[in-house]
Amino acid sequence: MSLLMRLYFLSQLVEGLRFLHTRSLYHLDIKPQNMLIGKGFILKITDFGEAYHPNICSKGIVKVQCRLSTRVHTSLCCTGK
DSSP, rough: OOOOHHHHHHHHHHHHHHHHHHOEEEEOSGGGEEEEGGGGGEEEEOOOTSEOOHHHHHHSSEEEEEEETTTTEEOOOOOOO
C-alpha cells in the first residue's frame, strides 16, 4: 500500500474519531482488526463492544448487547469509575 493511501486512511480515522468524540463516544479498542475498508476506499470503524459514553457509563457497569447481522455480541461497556 502506498504512503499516500496510508495517509488517506489515517485522515479518515482521525475524522471518524473526531466525529465520535464530539458526541462523547469513545472507542476503547482501536486497532486494525476493528477497521474495515468499504467501496470507494471508505474506512469504517467497527466493534464498539469496548466503548465509553458518560451518560451510559456513569452509573456503573453496563452490559451491552449489539446485533450485527445474525450475531449478538455482549460486552461490558464501563468500569464504573
